[in-house]
Amino acid sequence: MAESPKSKSQGPGSKAVVLRRAALTSQLSTFNYFLGLDLGGTSIKAVAVTASGAKLRQRSVPFVDRDMEWAKKIRALVRAWRRELGEPAGIGLSAPGLAAKDARSIGVMPGRLLGLERLDWTDYLDSPRPIPVLNDAHAALLGEVWRGAARGLRDVMLFTLGTGVGGAAMVDGHLLRGAIGRAGHLGHVTVDWNGPRDDFNTAGSLEHFMGNKYIRERTAGRFASTHELVAAAERGDAEAKVIWERSVRALGCSIGSLINVLDPAAVIIGGGIARAGAALFGPLERAVRHHEWQAGGHQAKILRAELGDYAGAYGSAANALGFNPAKG
Amino acid sequence: MAESPKSKSQGPGSKAVVLRRAALTSQLSTFNYFLGLDLGGTSIKAVAVTASGAKLRQRSVPFVDRDMEWAKKIRALVRAWRRELGEPAGIGLSAPGLAAKDARSIGVMPGRLLGLERLDWTDYLDSPRPIPVLNDAHAALLGEVWRGAARGLRDVMLFTLGTGVGGAAMVDGHLLRGAIGRAGHLGHVTVDWNGPRDDFNTAGSLEHFMGNKYIRERTAGRFASTHELVAAAERGDAEAKVIWERSVRALGCSIGSLINVLDPAAVIIGGGIARAGAALFGPLERAVRHHEWQAGGHQAKILRAELGDYAGAYGSAANALGFNPAKG
Numbered sequence: 001m002a003e004s005p006k007s008k009s010q011g012p013g014s015k016a017v018v019l020r021r022a023a024l025t026s027q028l029s030t031f032n033y034f035l036g037l038d039l040g041g042t043s044i045k046a047v048a049v050t051a052s053g054a055k056l057r058q059r060s061v062p063f064v065d066r067d068m069e070w071a072k073k074i075r076a077l078v079r080a081w082r083r084e085l086g087e088p089a090g091i092g093l094s095a096p097g098l099a100a101k102d103a104r105s106i107g108v109m110p111g112r113l114l115g116l117e118r119l120d121w122t123d124y125l126d127s128p129r130p131i132p133v134l135n136d137a138h139a140a141l142l143g144e145v146w147r148g149a150a151r152g153l154r155d156v157m158l159f160t161l162g163t164g165v166g167g168a169a170m171v172d173g174h175l176l177r178g179a180i181g182r183a184g185h186l187g188h189v190t191v192d193w194n195g196p197r198d199d200f201n202t203a204g205s206l207e208h209f210m211g212n213k214y215i216r217e218r219t220a221g222r223f224a225s226t227h228e229l230v231a232a233a234e235r236g237d238a239e240a241k242v243i244w245e246r247s248v249r250a251l252g253c254s255i256g257s258l259i260n261v262l263d264p265a266a267v268i269i270g271g272g273i274a275r276a277g278a279a280l281f282g283p284l285e286r287a288v289r290h291h292e293w294q295a296g297g298h299q300a301k302i303l304r305a306e307l308g309d310y311a312g313a314y315g316s317a318a319n320a321l322g323f324n325p326a327k328g
Numbered sequence: 329m330a331e332s333p334k335s336k337s338q339g340p341g342s343k344a345v346v347l348r349r350a351a352l353t354s355q356l357s358t359f360n361y362f363l364g365l366d367l368g369g370t371s372i373k374a375v376a377v378t379a380s381g382a383k384l385r386q387r388s389v390p391f392v393d394r395d396m397e398w399a400k401k402i403r404a405l406v407r408a409w410r411r412e413l414g415e416p417a418g419i420g421l422s423a424p425g426l427a428a429k430d431a432r433s434i435g436v437m438p439g440r441l442l443g444l445e446r447l448d449w450t451d452y453l454d455s456p457r458p459i460p461v462l463n464d465a466h467a468a469l470l471g472e473v474w475r476g477a478a479r480g481l482r483d484v485m486l487f488t489l490g491t492g493v494g495g496a497a498m499v500d501g502h503l504l505r506g507a508i509g510r511a512g513h514l515g516h517v518t519v520d521w522n523g524p525r526d527d528f529n530t531a532g533s534l535e536h537f538m539g540n541k542y543i544r545e546r547t548a549g550r551f552a553s554t555h556e557l558v559a560a561a562e563r564g565d566a567e568a569k570v571i572w573e574r575s576v577r578a579l580g581c582s583i584g585s586l587i588n589v590l591d592p593a594a595v596i597i598g599g600g601i602a603r604a605g606a607a608l609f610g611p612l613e614r615a616v617r618h619h620e621w622q623a624g625g626h627q628a629k630i631l632r633a634e635l636g637d638y639a640g641a642y643g644s645a646a647n648a649l650g651f652n653p654a655k656g
Binding site for chain 2: 098107108154155169171172174176177178179180181182183184185186188189190191192193194197200201202203205249250253254256257258260261262263264265290291292293294295296298300
């Protein structure tokens with residue numbers, strides 16, 4: 001996919017020559033890198049990587065969500081890297097919301113990041129090649145399959161446990177997008193149909209039982225974060241133990257259901273709550289085995305995500321370079 | 329994909345010539361048909377169709393599940409159609425169980441249809457071309473997308489409501505198979521995590537609340553079939569109404585969850601219980617809208633399956649001719 005940038009003007013003072021000179025003075029392999037961008041809620045993550053995934057640069061840029069500051073900061077970062085590294089062989093971008101069918105923008109993202117909906121990133125970043133846009137969770141999964149915990153796999157579910165519970169799924173090597181780009185919202189499945197409906201209309205959802213945004217509601221105001229809850233449970237607080245065990249059971253039960261729907265070889269767990277480590281993965285392993293249909297003796301692996309906050313940026317780069325496990 | 333059959337022996341009495349003569353005397357378009365076979369629990373459904381899906385023949389052959397009677401009857405039927413119609417341009421087959429990765433057999437099918445596991449259908453039916461094998465629900469969905477209720481769609485969920493609750497899913501035009509071929513077991517998702525675990529280890533599953541196999545358990549022995557239950561509910565029996573409403577709510581709630589996971593444009597409902605008609609589809613429509621995340625105003629269509637008992641046979645033929653909505 002890598003190719004040299006072309007310019008109509010080739011004179012010694014032209015933009016192309018200046019760019020090329022800047023690149024040649026760098027010690028990096030020029031014109032042969034991919035730029036992955038991931039727009040989060042409070043920061044932008046960016047990586048510059050080779051086609052084989054070797055990291056050349058990595059940056060996190062915080063922003064305040066007003067006046068499209070995030071967009072301007074992305075543009076500034078891309079300009080700076082173009083100057084330093086030359087024109088990338090491809091740029092990919094991910095962001096919250098549902099990616100449009102033509103993959104040039106986020107089509108639906110109500111409530112925050114005003115200006116993101118239908119912003120055409122190929123135009124906005126003056127890219128000579130189309131910039132494919134992915135939903136952030138879709139990108140994180142693609143990143144984990146390309147260079148993270150799910151390397152070499154074709155059937156994978158990802159859960160990101162944080163404020164909410166996000167997710168993404170790949171089946172037979174295909175990253176699931178769906179009719180309007182919402183496939184893989186794995187946090188919005190019912191475990192208790194008598195429970196309250198969440199922001200997505202889902203009754204007693206996994207997100208309700210596991211997401212940080214519902215922790216006060218779930219704990220009668222006792223805990224402000226899952227981190228606090230887990231710490232209390234580890235100290236032996238009986239009430240905290242019961243609540244945390246219920247959270248883990250909700251996740252195990254949901255994974256059990258979705259194994260029947262998506263048939264993964266591995267389930268990747270990421271997000272801030274995954275930092276609970278053994279306090280999560282120990283009981284989760286047991287809960288999954290309890291609810292899992294082990295057809296022909298098969299057990300889905302439960303793995304911790306490896307790329308952390310940069311999974312989406314890696315996935316965006318993978319998407320830009322056309323990484324596709326279905327063809328592998 | 330259609331091509332003429334070839335034979336090393338071309339003499340006037342050769343098998344090829346006899347076959348060809350038989351075919352020429354038929355009024356049907358010869359050498360240009362596909363044979364779709366679907367092995368069920370008590371009968372074999374077969375269709376001979378053109379590449380555009382026009383039906384040339386259709387047959388249902390009952391069998392008793394002993395001594396591989398089903399296999400012998402399939403072989404006899406294929407022989408008869410080869411004699412009458414000539415060699416098909418392709419044969420496809422579907423059956424219960426999980427299809428093997430190489431698609432030449434059913435890899436896992438414990439408990440019944442003894443002899444089905446790892447039976448290589450290409451060899452068994454002496455086919456000059458590989459016979460692709462699909463799980464029966466996968467085939468039914470492919471059939472409905474090719475020639476039934478989901479024509480022209482790429483994002484579809486299918487539920488078959490009968491003894492159990494089966495299903496299949498297509499996302500972005502890809503029929504989901506998964507790591508061991510079990511993707512799309514949509515009946516085995518939890519709606520009530522406090523409910524009993526079903527045969528697949530799933531707590532309080534959709535199948536538990538909707539499948540005929542659990543109806544005695546669900547109704548304290550009062551009803552022997554969903555048909556009886558729905559008839560009683562329609563006569564105004566208060567207890568039957570409550571039980572049936574709960575079944576429909578379980579289905580609506582599961583569809584709501586799985587819309588977030590698979591993002592279908594349409595949900596197809598088939599199987600014997602779908603014959604309940606308005607008694608099912610009226611309340612189901614309301615239950616789905618109640619639980620559905622209508623992102624950007626999107627509503628998934630709820631449609632009744634169109635191909636009935638022959639969906640799997642059509643899907644097997646579609647699979648043999650290489651029908652693939654992802655490429656469309």
